[in-house]
Amino acid sequence: MELTPALRLGWLNGWILLGLLYLIYGILLLAFPKKVRGRLYEYDRSSWSRSQRAFSLMRRLLVVVCLVLMIFTSLKIGSYVFIAGIMLYALGLAGFVSALFNFKNTPLDQPVTNGLYSVSRHPQALMLFISGVGMCLAIGSWFALFIQIMAALFGRSRILTEETACLERYGESYRDYMKRVPRYLLIKTSMKQEGEDVSSV
Secondary structure (H helix, E strand, O other): OEOOOOOOOOOOEOHHHHHHHHHHHHHHHHHOOHHHHHHHHOOOOOOOOHHHHHHHHHHHHHHHHHHHHHHHOEOOOOOHHHHHHHHHHHHHHHHHHHHHHHHHOOOOOOOOOOHHHHOOOOHHHHHHHHHHHHHHHHOOEHHHHHHHHHHHHHOHHHHHHHHHHHHHHHOHHHHHHHHHOOOEOOEOOOOOOOOOOHHHO
């Protein structure tokens, strides 16, 4: 692992892993019905606070930095970190695809609670994070890994907003789901019983 890897164009750079992920995601989106694609991205941002908008902007900037590092950093093929990275990448990618199908196969008038959604309220985000960590290890960059973690932390604001939207749309069924299933896999957090504040979940 290196703190700041040398940036250069090459055929065996991290863009290969990045490209595969986006290719699979793009193909699935094209194959999914239009209503499912709409549901995937529909949440109202008009009520976002100034801090939520700032966090969202920071997350996007950090994602761009991470993408540049992936594209211009060579894979550390043959190293232990590369093997560990590829394993995490594959796990995250497989989980992400599985979560997308869980999402697709749920009726539009119901919250998604089946498959990976039965162990995490946000498996798509979680699996993309795992895949991203894998890519950072595959290119052997501590700096990319740090950027990936910071982007995930700034992305928490969007996740809270999505949960608020789901509470408004599905009501008690989603509230019960929040009580049963942790936000991030095994991490169970506390909730207020009445009028819970999503930011505390």
